[in-house]
Amino acid sequence: MHWKKYAVLLPPFVLIFLLLVFSLPSSQSFYAMLVPLVFWMFYYSWACIEKKKKE
Secondary structure, three states: OOOOHHHEEEEEEEHHHHHHHOOOOOOOHHHHHHHHHHHHHHHHHHHHHHHHHHH
C-alpha cells in the first residue's frame, strides 16, 4: 500500500463524504456511498500510472 498517496487522498474524500451524508436528504443519501468508490478509483489509478512511469 502506498501510504503517502493514501494520506493525501483520504482527508478530502472523508470531508466530502461527511458533507454529503449530512447535507443530502435521506432519500438521496445513498449518493454519498459513491465517494469511497471514487476514492479507490483515484488511488489505484494514481498507483498504476506511477508504476507504469517507473517501467
